[in-house]
Amino acid sequence: MTSRIPRDTRLRLVPRQPLAAAHRSEGARRRRSAPRPPAGVPPRDQLARQARACLGDAVRLARWAERTGLSPVTAAERAAADLRIPVEQVSVQWDRARLAGLIELHGDTALPGWRLRAWDRDDSAVLRGWVALFDAWSLAHPAPADVGPAAVGEVVVAAPQFLSVMHLSSGPVTVPALLDLLRQRIAELRAERGRDFAERGRDFAERGRDFAERGRDFAERGDASPDTAAAADTAAADTAADTAAVDADLDLPALLDWALDGLASVGALTRCAADAEGRPGQAVLTPLGNWAVWVKLEQICVAAQSPAGNIEHPAEDMLRGCARLSPGEARAEYRAWLAARTTGPAVAELLDAARGEDALIRGLAFDALRVVGAPAEPAVRAASAEPTLRPYALLWLAEHEGADPGEPGSGAPGVLTREEATWLWVDTAAAVADHGEGHLLVEHLGSAVQGSVPALLEEVRATGHPRTVQVLVALAAAHPDPALAKAVRRAAFQVHTGER
Numbered sequence: 001m002t003s004r005i006p007r008d009t010r011l012r013l014v015p016r017q018p019l020a021a022a023h024r025s026e027g028a029r030r031r032r033s034a035p036r037p038p039a040g041v042p043p044r045d046q047l048a049r050q051a052r053a054c055l056g057d058a059v060r061l062a063r064w065a066e067r068t069g070l071s072p073v074t075a076a077e078r079a080a081a082d083l084r085i086p087v088e089q090v091s092v093q094w095d096r097a098r099l100a101g102l103i104e105l106h107g108d109t110a111l112p113g114w115r116l117r118a119w120d121r122d123d124s125a126v127l128r129g130w131v132a133l134f135d136a137w138s139l140a141h142p143a144p145a146d147v148g149p150a151a152v153g154e155v156v157v158a159a160p161q162f163l164s165v166m167h168l169s170s171g172p173v174t175v176p177a178l179l180d181l182l183r184q185r186i187a188e189l190r191a192e193r194g195r196d197f198a199e200r201g202r203d204f205a206e207r208g209r210d211f212a213e214r215g216r217d218f219a220e221r222g223d224a225s226p227d228t229a230a231a232a233d234t235a236a237a238d239t240a241a242d243t244a245a246v247d248a249d250l251d252l253p254a255l256l257d258w259a260l261d262g263l264a265s266v267g268a269l270t271r272c273a274a275d276a277e278g279r280p281g282q283a284v285l286t287p288l289g290n291w292a293v294w295v296k297l298e299q300i301c302v303a304a305q306s307p308a309g310n311i312e313h314p315a316e317d318m319l320r321g322c323a324r325l326s327p328g329e330a331r332a333e334y335r336a337w338l339a340a341r342t343t344g345p346a347v348a349e350l351l352d353a354a355r356g357e358d359a360l361i362r363g364l365a366f367d368a369l370r371v372v373g374a375p376a377e378p379a380v381r382a383a384s385a386e387p388t389l390r391p392y393a394l395l396w397l398a399e400h401e402g403a404d405p406g407e408p409g410s411g412a413p414g415v416l417t418r419e420e421a422t423w424l425w426v427d428t429a430a431a432v433a434d435h436g437e438g439h440l441l442v443e444h445l446g447s448a449v450q451g452s453v454p455a456l457l458e459e460v461r462a463t464g465h466p467r468t469v470q471v472l473v474a475l476a477a478a479h480p481d482p483a484l485a486k487a488v489r490r491a492a493f494q495v496h497t498g499e500r
Contacts, residue, residue: 005201006424008100011161011444016435017158019343020113021152024348025431033330037291037294038167038170038290038294039170040170040289040290041287041291041294042286042287042291044123044127045123045368046287047127047206047288047291048123048126048127048168050125050267050286050287050288050428051126051129051130051267052119054130054133054266054267054288055060055096055097055100055102055126055129055130055133055491057085057093057096058093058094058097058102059077059097059102059116059119059323060083060093060095060099061083061085061090061093061094061097062102062103062112062116063112064079064083064111064132065079065094065103066081066116068082068223071092071110072090072091072094073091073094076090076091076191078112081338082149094265095135095139095269096140097327098134099132099133099139099140099203099375100115100127100130100132100494101113101114101115101129101373101374101375101441102116102119102129102403103116103134104374104377104400111401112215113374114402115128117128128373129486130266130267130288131292132373132374132375133266134263134266134267134268134288134289134292135342135343135375136343137153137262137263137265137266137287138156138262140262140265140266141261141262141265141266143255143256143258144254147251147254148254151255151314152255154186154189155182155186155192155255155256155259156188156259157185157189157256157342158185158265159259159298160180160340161181162178162181162182163263163268163285163289163293164183164283164297165179165287166269166283166293166310167285167290167293167294167297171284172272172282172283172284173262173282173283173284174280174281174282175256175274175279175280175281175282175283178256178260179252179253179256180282182255182256182259183252185444186252195413201253204460205235213325214379225419229425234358241498262285263289264283266476267286267288267289268285268286268288268289268415269283269284269285269286269289269309269395270284270286271283272284286435295339296339296340297333299332301334309335309433310322310333310337310341311336312331312340313337313351314349314353315337315346315350315352315353315365315368316353316356316361318333318337319350319353319361319364319365319368320361321333322364323335323364323435325359330364330367331367331371334367334368334371335371338368338372340369343372343375343446344375344379346372347369347372347375347379347380348379350365350368350369351365351369351373351380351383351389352388353365354366354383354388354392355388355389357429358431359427359428359431359434360431360434360435362388362389362392362431363428363431365391366393366395366396369396370396370399370400371436373400374400377397377400380393380396380397380400381393381397381435384397387423390420391416391420391421391423391427392424394415394416394420395415395416398415419459419462419463420461420463422448422456422459422460422463423463425444425460425469426449426460426463426465426467426471427465427467427474428444429444429446429467429471429474430465430470432444432465433467433470433471433474439478441474441475442475442478443476445475453484453487454487457472457487457488457491460491461470461491461494461495468492468495469492469495469496472488472489472492475488476489478493
């Protein structure tokens, strides 16, 4: 039987720091002053006032939807009449409300988000909502229909560089200068992809030489057919066409105009058109835009200077590097890593890492997604259909909606079914077995939803989790009770042999 002595059963995958080291770390944190915003950036209360003004119509529309119970998507004319805004602006403001996290969509139902509830009293909620809209500027201001998604993606990825230059310039930057920056950054991105293509190309060339040798043998035997030659000619023509398409120039001036207009539409910058005397157009960051870019640059600098320094690593390597950090330090690393990337690809990369075999990385990936917040909701909701990710995704969604699902593996009453909670218990136990100490695995028994060890073993055997046998074997080796350890080993053997 397990001990009935009350104890902290929270899963601790990371050993605590020695007390003296913790004190030194805490003292260093107290001595380290927070970075001061650059000159010209207003105080937070003034920034929040500007953000409220920028999102004023979106807030009014979200509150109208909450008050009437109607969706502006289906009642656009009524919403426009009630709020006295143009009817074509209803869908625009509704999109802005969604991107800023003011409303949360659950299927066809829209519910007020926590930022809307805290809008009038919490400056931090307001600024976070505006930053979420700023990060999603390319969705708030869609690209022209005649521009391909690849070109749009290149500009979105390149935008942070010219925004950083605008911030560091502390004043207006001419459009030709921004165009040069955009062109250089896209060339760098293509060069990086080219190196990857070259690696794959070398492998392809080796396979091609083998294919050519087999082809010569094939031809010498007289087996070559006109159809084979025609197929080869078609493939060569398709390859030449693809190469020509890749090499074609983008309409960068038009794409830059779209990007600047999109950033201006969310309140990040203002534009000045070229004048009659031949002076080129200019763009300058607003106080909100200047502050947002500064915050992201600070996050990147802190991560680059920290001992962890995971900012340039892929998601899985970054998460592995954060495994031995305290929760606060890990969240700082997540924020910095996310600040250096566009939100959509970063969320996709975190979910790909979560799909791997390491349960610890799976749990940490969803911790990082908690830092992302509302922009990650659609991808997390889609991931809830995958059996491996479902328990983590459901817990994430419950927390995002304001619930308190409890500790990992605790059963999460009202969120997970008993089977899902048991699967999560096994997955968490696998993380402990791989990365923790034996006594932590024994303590993990206390977080199971089942009332007894025999009931737990019976349901664990039915989960179908791929790590069930390893978890049970590790638990049997770590448990101090010989009788219980024997029962756990028997269950492991039965799962291994398929015995019911």
